Amino acid sequence: MAQNVYDDPAFFAEYSKLPRQVHGLDGAPEWPAIRALLPDLAGKDVVDLGCGFGWASRWMRAQGAASVLGLDLSENMIDRARASTTDSAIEYRIADLDTLVLPAGAFDLAYSALTFHYVENFGRLVRMVRAALRPGGNLVFTIEHPIYMAATHPNWIVDSDGRMTWPVNGYFREGERTTTWFVEGVRKYHRTLDTTLNTLLDAGFRLQRVVEFVPMAEQIRQMPQLAEELERPMMLLVSASL
């Protein structure tokens, strides 16, 4: 079962202050890259896996989605998401992606932002999503990049020229990683890029796009700390279809 750190009050208080929680999708620098991967949403039935406050669920509905089911492990998140809409075509529900059961052939798009790296059994989830999608359906998701996740001490170091350098070790030791993010003991699951992509291929998905998030010059101008994301791949965005 996935860890529910989002219902830890200390974590949630800090997490809620993140730009992407306060400002929604426009607070996420990878959002333009995600948008470019999304299919036309008009008339689509969508499931949002790890919907958080529901920003993307509501945006997809506003783009014409027929229905959006937003799922999240966190009661805090789902409570906030529910309070943010009266649209009966959007449903928010508590669910653990490690044990989730979805109805077969019920969706045209499965979307997930920065959630799958909390899931222990990725293969089970991918096969479940595949069965839940209709023919021609799409899966679009983002995760922390495997290179960002791998190391025992995932913190910037400097090389002999003083250049910011990202450490990689234990790359092929897949499984649990425990990090400090607002609180200690935040549990994630590292998988190689190989495992991530081949799990999709094995489940019958076709890869449409594999994107490594890189900030645009204008984004770095507005938020100079994003410049460090030129040094390492921090997020992986994948678009796959049936």
Add this chain to the structure above:
Amino acid sequence: MAQNVYDDPAFFAEYSKLPRQVHGLDGAPEWPAIRALLPDLAGKDVVDLGCGFGWASRWMRAQGAASVLGLDLSENMIDRARASTTDSAIEYRIADLDTLVLPAGAFDLAYSALTFHYVENFGRLVRMVRAALRPGGNLVFTIEHPIYMAATHPNWIVDSDGRMTWPVNGYFREGERTTTWFVEGVRKYHRTLDTTLNTLLDAGFRLQRVVEFVPMAEQIRQMPQLAEELERPMMLLVSASL
């Protein structure tokens, strides 16, 4: 134009002593993983891009390929390759992959081992290969992993626990990398994983498999220095089809 370091006498003398040159395919620890990506070769017309001494060209012919065209920039390599066979269905020819022109629809398989990272214009090459393949054709290639290529100083460091750690920086600065490998000034071209895979997708290829080479336990037992390849992804193997 790609640099022809292989015809530098000092380089070639050392390069020729590598296990994979002395022992052929069995001297390359990634060979079992490559074999798993190759289609049935019976009756196929194959082009081997960067054939070196021609070990793989001859192996593919022995597996039933109808013909194999082995191409390499290096006269040293091609001379040695030609001297190693009298089979008229194998042809070895000098060619620069940055300016190569292949006949359209002439091959069933394009194969390339550890060569594409010397090519400056990957997009041009991929589109050329696509046009040279028949419908249903395959492209199987290996390259140095983008994570292995990126850093200004691509050398092992140790983390605070003494763990072997691979440095990553400049990941999104694509282009030339100059390293020392037997001789100084060996020129390679770094491309992100994003660019590598999306160039294939844009050219009309379907991704069949994206493999990060990891040594097997038995290989590490026989060659203990391979254990460091558990810490970082060193090679990328890709299988794509039309």
